[in-house]
Amino acid sequence: MPTPPQGVAQLAKHLKTVNGQVPTVAIGGLDLSVVSEVWQTGVDAVAVVRAVTQSCDLAATLQSFAEILNEEARHGEATAL
Secondary structure, X not given: OOOOOOHHHHHHHHHHHHOOOOOXXXXXXXXXXXXXXXXXXXXXXXXXXXXXXXXXXHHHHHHHXXXXXXXXXHOOOOOOO
16 A cells, blocks of 8 residues: 655654664665665665666666665765675
8 A cells, every 4th residue: 555755854753763673674765866865864774676677777777876875884874785
């Protein structure tokens, strides 16, 4: 059952509520324009489908996601890929 987008602020609120007691995965509506902000909330993982399956250049898209997430890891915001 589809739900409306919750947004990054709501995601951050949920993460504070669970306080690291359960693994968290951000799912839905993620693309290159928001993945960095989402990752910075402290989620354990991101699940990306549409941005990959609908990419005109799959290799470049995957490389861009890897670069963004690894850059966040270098800044202590995430675990490296």
